[in-house]
Amino acid sequence: MIERDYDVVIIGSGAGGGTVAQALAGLVAEGRRVLVLEQGARLADREFTGNELDMSDSLYEDSGGFLTADGTMTLAFGRIYGGSTVVYTGTSLVAPRRVIERWSVPGLAHGDIEERSRRYMVENNVHFLPDEELNDNNRLFVEGCKRTGYHAEQFPLNVRGCRGSSLCNLGCPNGAKMGTNRVQLPAAERMGVQVVTRAEALRIEDRVVVAHVRELAAGEKGAPSEWPAGSYRIRAGIVVCAGGSIGTSALLLRSGLARAVPRLGEGFTCHPAHILVAEQPRAITNDVGHPKSFYVDRAEAEGFVLETCMYFPFVTAKNLTGFGASHSALMRAFPRLQMILVLACDRAAPGNRVAVNATGRPVVHYRFTDAVVTSLVRATRASARIFFAAGAERVHAPSADPPLLDRSMQDRLDSLISERNFQSGRISISAAHLMGGCGMGRSASDSVTDSWGRVHGIPWLRVADSSLFPDALEINPYVTVMALADRTAQAVRADAGELLGGRVTLTTA
Amino acid sequence: MVGVGGATVIPGGDRFRAIMAAVVPESVSLSDDEWTDAAAIIARAIAARPAAVRRQLGLFLRALDLVALVRHGRGLRSLSAAKRTALLESLARSRVLALRRGVWGVRTLAFMGYYARPAAARAIGYRASPAGWAGVRARSGVQ
Ligand SMILES: Cc1cc2nc3c(=O)[nH]c(=O)nc-3n(C[C@H](O)[C@H](O)[C@H](O)COP(=O)(O)OP(=O)(O)OC[C@H]3O[C@@H](n4cnc5c(N)ncnc54)[C@H](O)[C@@H]3O)c2cc1C
Ligand code: SF4
Secondary structure (H helix, E strand, O other): OEEEEEEEEEEOOOHHHHHHHHHOOHHHHOOOOEEEEOOOEOOOHHHOOOOHHHHHHHHEHHHHOEEOOOOOOEEOOEOEOOHHHHOOOOEOOOOOHHHHHHHOOOOOOHHHHHHHHHHHHHHOOOEOOOHHHOOHHHHHHHHHHHHHOOOOEEOOEOEOOOOOOOOHHHOOOOOOEOOOOOOHHHHHHHOOOEEEOOEEEEEEEOOEEEEEEOOOOOOOOOOOOOOOOEEEEEEEEEEEEOOHHHHHHHHHHHOOOOOOOOOOOEOOEOOOEEEEEEEOOOOOOOOOOOOOOEEEEEHHHHOEEEEEOOOOHHHHHHHOOOOOHHHHHHHHOHHHEEEEEEEEOOOOOOOOEEEEOOOOOEEEEOOOOHHHHHHHHHHHHHHHHHHHHOOOOEEEOOOEOOOEEEHHHHHHHHHHEOHHHOOEOOEOOEEOOOEOOOOEOOOOOOOOEOOOOEEOOOOOEEEOOHHHOOOOOOOOOHHHHHHHHHHHHHHHHHHHHHHHOOOOOOOOO | OOOOOOOOOOOOHHHHHHHHHHHOHHHHHOOHHHHHHHHHHHHHHHHHOOHHHHHHHHHHHHHHHHHHHHHHOOOHHHOOHHHHHHHHHHHHOOOOHHHHHHHHHHHHHHHHHHHOOHHHHHHOOOOOOOOHHHHHHHHHOOO
């Protein structure tokens, strides 16, 4: 076991970890040693090819195919320098006031989240794309919304020099998306924070992180780790967990911390989503241009959000219901396909949680509540109306029977699209907004941390990622993750004197 | 060959090809080389799954043969394409979650083998490229 010694060790380099790394980089100038451990690899710009298979393998946990315990939903999350910010689409929204107020976490005010969010939005160059960069897929959505009375809003996006390659979820091949891999982590490294990739934190002991560094496998993308492969015991004055909702919950569970914080792993939520497609009569620009420029927010009124989207051939094929000749015909219509992503706003529900199996691997238990199914069905009906109003000839709706609806069926959408056709395990559902597991709250009886990411009863252990959400956010979450991580970093700085004191680190690396 | 390293042979390969033909009918006209590419993609994906998932897949493929035998008196591979498709469709709508999930799993693998090949993506008209708008303008000759 190789020994190392640091003042602060941050586990994970995504929206949360990257933010904390940058916010704590000032400690380095004060003589402190700050380390980020990231289990994923560091890719060179030229390795972002946009190839569906290669990039899914290189950037996602389980190549993007991580399934919930009963196999009925796919959870997408990154495993790479920059975490899920490498594969996110970059839509940047401030948390709704009503949601933060509903969370009612003592000490967490909406104004504070908003102020920090806006700071990171400026840092990430968040802005609206100009009209001339919008593609037909997005324009048709806006047109359909206008005709059906839905209020379409434009997404602010965090891009700089976007070329409209439409490949955001495969990692931007043009370095245009301002994830932590482009902004916060490089800034932190310039200020002396060390980032070690291919380094997985296996468990946490008292002020110690036990980690394993992997070799670069033959044919694998990315640079070798900054450290020699092997097992490490890293002493740390403060440990900040930022492995994401699933990663952090699993790490703390396999470290035996459920005894100290019994709520660990509970409260997992995720905005279950599915992709709807419709055939337009002629080819449209869909796989060129930024894929996600508009949305309809019906979260408060009807429990769903609609977003424009565009996916790649395999993901599209997988998300259409059924198979065989009719499925193939739809795939061959690819240049004519308009797409909408429907997202249900779920709520933390008993039993929906992150656990670990005998080998310490995360297992996510998740059941669709009736409310989620109803939200997805309502969202599908709304989308079908929008598609037809935008001129579509056929709409593929997974919760319709048959799933392919033509214009003659327009006046029967409410009866054709129905909860009774929602058969989990047959319909493809996926989620990319993973939240909860180490929720904030008052004490260990109702939560894992306080509103500053301090784990109850363990002053040197902090959390700074989406696992902090005590319930669903009902909008795209990365900006809020950054705001919460910024709070965690602030508390670390405030407590550093007491926790690190005259601590002297051994310079072994 | 698409993909790097790892397994290239699908466990239960013949059965899988029969399923693929039902899931993506045009896969029957894949050349030997194209099928080798598709099979390598599927084999690698299976090899990368946790052991429990691999076991479930093996069991499901055997169960499919058994159901075919009970319903039609012959194994899955010897069924006509129409019967094979009908059998998979009935299981996809089964009341038993494990069966629905099983069909979903094998169809997902079949789609991966077929559509994740760049040639198949091009064939359906998928054009996304890092060049984005500039690529479209170049293709259409617009400056
Ligand atoms: C395809 C996709 C599209 C999305 N689009 C948007 C969008 O447009 N807008 C938006 O607001 N949100 C979007 N999101 C969600 C957003 O990306 C996440 O909410 C956010 O990145 C979560 O931040 P995080 O720090 O909690 O986790 P992540 O960003 O996932 O980072 C966690 C990191 O920790 C590492 N890690 C985990 N465990 C360990 C360990 N034990 N040891 C070492 N490292 C570890 C992981 O490898 C990973 O790199 C999207 C997500 C996906 C997957
Ligand atoms: S659309 Fe823009 S941000 Fe997205 S991958 Fe292409 S260039 Fe990058």
